[in-house]
Amino acid sequence: MYCGEQFPAEELTLDHVEARVRRGDRSDGNLVSACRACNVRKGHRRLSDFLRESEVARENLFRYAMHVWPRILRKLREEMERY
Numbered sequence: 549m550y551c552g553e554q555f556p557a558e559e560l561t562l563d564h565v566e567a568r569v570r571r572g573d574r575s576d577g578n579l580v581s582a583c584r585a586c587n588v589r590k591g592h593r594r595l596s597d598f599l600r601e602s603e604v605a606r607e608n609l610f611r612y613a614m615h616v617w618p619r620i621l622r623k624l625r626e627e628m629e630r631y
């Protein structure tokens with residue numbers, strides 16, 4: 549999702565768009581696949597902080613996240629405009 553590279557399924561991790569620690573749920577609309585490197589780079593920060601730092605990840609997320617719940621994408625856009 550973030551770097552846009554392709555990996556075999558076993559090298560991918562599931563990433564919660566809205567982190568579990570920030571009360572994100574486990575529904576499909578809150579999950580994207582991420583390679584391990586991206587997942588580590590994102591860490592436990594807010595996704596908006598990670599996206600602000602990486603233009604590639606930002607473009608890929610908004611390009612490919614058609615299945616992510618609209619309310620989560622809306623919130624993400626709002627967070628990114630705030631800072």
Ligand SMILES: [Zn+2]
Pocket residue numbers: 549550551552553582583584585586587
């Ligand atoms: Zn990646």
